[in-house]
Amino acid sequence: MKKDVVIIGGGIGGLMSGCLLCKEGYRPIIIEQHYKVGGGLHCFSRKGAIFESGMHFVSGFEETGPLRKIFSYLGIMDKIHVQPLDKNRFELVHFGSDNLKVTFGVGKDNFIEILSKQFPHEADNIRNLMDALYRICDQIPLFNLRTSSNQWYLNDETLTPVNVFIEKYIQDKKLQIILAWNNTLYSGSKDETPIYIHAIITKFYVEGASRFVNGSQHVADEMVKMIEAHGGKVILKKEITKIEIEDSNITKVIAADGSEYTGDYYISNIHPAYLMDIIDPANIQKAYRERLQNLENSYSAFIMYIVFKPQSFPYMNYNYFYYKDYNLVWNAINYDLKDFPQGFMAMTSPETFQNEYAKKGMFTCIMRYNDFKEWENTVVGKRGKEYVKLKKEIETRFINLVEEVFPNFKNSIDKVICSTPLTIRDYLKSKEGGLYGYKKNSQNLIKSQVLARTKIKNLFLTGQNINLHGILGVPLSAIVTVGELVGGFDYLVNKINDKQ
Numbered sequence: 001m002k003k004d005v006v007i008i009g010g011g012i013g014g015l016m017s018g019c020l021l022c023k024e025g026y027r028p029i030i031i032e033q034h035y036k037v038g039g040g041l042h043c044f045s046r047k048g049a050i051f052e053s054g055m056h057f058v059s060g061f062e063e064t065g066p067l068r069k070i071f072s073y074l075g076i077m078d079k080i081h082v083q084p085l086d087k088n089r090f091e092l093v094h095f096g097s098d099n100l101k102v103t104f105g106v107g108k109d110n111f112i113e114i115l116s117k118q119f120p121h122e123a124d125n126i127r128n129l130m131d132a133l134y135r136i137c138d139q140i141p142l143f144n145l146r147t148s149s150n151q152w153y154l155n156d157e158t159l160t161p162v163n164v165f166i167e168k169y170i171q172d173k174k175l176q177i178i179l180a181w182n183n184t185l186y187s188g189s190k191d192e193t194p195i196y197i198h199a200i201i202t203k204f205y206v207e208g209a210s211r212f213v214n215g216s217q218h219v220a221d222e223m224v225k226m227i228e229a230h231g232g233k234v235i236l237k238k239e240i241t242k243i244e245i246e247d248s249n250i251t252k253v254i255a256a257d258g259s260e261y262t263g264d265y266y267i268s269n270i271h272p273a274y275l276m277d278i279i280d281p282a283n284i285q286k287a288y289r290e291r292l293q294n295l296e297n298s299y300s301a302f303i304m305y306i307v308f309k310p311q312s313f314p315y316m317n318y319n320y321f322y323y324k325d326y327n328l329v330w331n332a333i334n335y336d337l338k339d340f341p342q343g344f345m346a347m348t349s350p351e352t353f354q355n356e357y358a359k360k361g362m363f364t365c366i367m368r369y370n371d372f373k374e375w376e377n378t379v380v381g382k383r384g385k386e387y388v389k390l391k392k393e394i395e396t397r398f399i400n401l402v403e404e405v406f407p408n409f410k411n412s413i414d415k416v417i418c419s420t421p422l423t424i425r426d427y428l429k430s431k432e433g434g435l436y437g438y439k440k441n442s443q444n445l446i447k448s449q450v451l452a453r454t455k456i457k458n459l460f461l462t463g464q465n466i467n468l469h470g471i472l473g474v475p476l477s478a479i480v481t482v483g484e485l486v487g488g489f490d491y492l493v494n495k496i497n498d499k500q
């Protein structure tokens with residue numbers, strides 16, 4: 001008789017846990033509140049253009065990449081469609097103040113060579129920094145899908161704040177800032193975020209920067225097919241609002257419409273703060289509950305999704321970061337709302353048959369939740385005139401800023417859809433619209449660590465708040481979580497690696 005595992009939330013964390021459990025002979029029952037699965041993987045369409053909600057820039061699918069290994073183990077790698085970004089320019093960073101454009105290439109040596117041509121006086125230092133970042137990554141068994149009874153890689157070096165670490169290697173002040181260009185991909189904070197996060201993100205993307213073709217929804221859909229083929233279930237439009245517990249074991253979970261689900265085990269893929277809201281406080285330690293409810297979240301974003309007129313805006317097979325000034329690389333979140341935005345990240349995602357023009361584009365600028373907090377008790381479509389006014393004002397300024405960087409942008413727009421931190425909060429059920437779950441801080445890392453195992457004996461946690469976020473971090477968390485149930489992390493990692 002197969003054991004049933006009820007999984008609350010059908011994001012990549014819940015789906016990946018479900019797939020891994022299927023391979024072990026369990027029967028996952030995934031319960032998702034939205035009308036589509038995927039969480040950050042889900043896509044929406046406007047005027048025939050498919051937009052990703054939270055998975056625009058990926059990696060790990062290259063020949064020896066960790067995600068290729070994981071999806072091959074699941075037997076669905078051939079169904080995942082990715083397009084590598086330009087080898088010699090997967091990212092371009094443009095500074096308005098002196099019009100400098102810096103490019104980054106794929107592959108460690110290529111990255112070093114291309115950047116060294118732009119900063120020849122720092123060539124040795126760039127190599128030394130990249131060697132150090134790669135050395136840090138090598139120390140992390142989880143990131144390398146390597147077995148180890150000891151996952152503990154945190155030490156004085158790996159916990160050094162990113163900016164301090166870079167300054168140890170690089171002399172040129174501008175280059176010190178430029179080399180922190182990707183900190184918005186992990187909600188980085190100066191003097192706070194530990195270098196191991198930067199090292200993982202940098203190495204991960206340098207090794208295989210790519211995008212999903214036609215959006216990320218197909219990845220979620222393929223995982224659903226696998227789960228259903230193994231007898232599992234994915235149930236949509238059911239928001240779990242109550243969890244019943246007896247003798248430190250969950251007995252059932254209950255949805256808003258009253259439907260009930262029971263299993264031998266339960267995995268929560270939802271934000272731990274929201275999980276605490278639906279468990280009776282009598283059943284959970286006060287200190288644990290308060291910690292999960294009060295940990296700081298990563299910042300949010302204002303996003304403009306643009307449908308372009310035919311043949312009007314170039315398709316860029318790279319990410320374009322624009323900053324008005326250098327100080328914004330570390331301070332983009334400390335803006336004055338009336339001047340917002342001062343920079344952005346632009347991405348055009350590929351279609352199945354991509355030509356030189358983009359069908360759609362996404363322009364993102366990181367934003368504080370507090371700027372829209374005033375409307376936090378409202379729901380999508382009913383937030384009131386003042387909310388709509390502020391959103392429109394920001395949209396207009398944002399369009400003007402993009403026009404400064406890409407002349408003729410305005411003329412190329414067919415349709416604009418904007419999302420605020422509240423949109424992200426409500427569609428993805430992400431606390432405070434945070435992009436990446438809990439924020440990682442080198443000063444209080446222990447406090448921000450959330451373990452997969454809980455004091456409720458049959459409840460396990462997974463998702464971006466356990467370990468790392470994103471297309472790599474969340475599947476790795478799922479391996480940790482499912483490992484707790486089926487015989488350990490090493491056991492699962494050996495199986496995944498043996499498949500190669």
Ligand SMILES: Cc1cc2nc3c(=O)[nH]c(=O)nc-3n(C[C@H](O)[C@H](O)[C@H](O)COP(=O)(O)OP(=O)(O)OC[C@H]3O[C@@H](n4cnc5c(N)ncnc54)[C@H](O)[C@@H]3O)c2cc1C
Pocket residue numbers: 008009010011012013014031032033034037038039040041053054055056057058238239240241269270271274301424427428429430434435436462463464465469470471472474
């Ligand atoms: C705007 C944005 C851009 C991003 N860009 C990238 C990127 O380019 N590359 C990258 O790697 N990462 C990116 N990320 C991060 C990435 O999307 C997340 O780390 C990842 O999707 C998190 O997966 P998860 O499974 O932990 O959570 P989620 O994807 O949030 O899944 C949780 C699921 O639980 C469901 N749920 C919540 N509450 C309940 C409930 N009570 N009952 C039932 N279901 C519930 C939700 O609807 C959701 O489907 C981005 C995130 C955002 C917001």
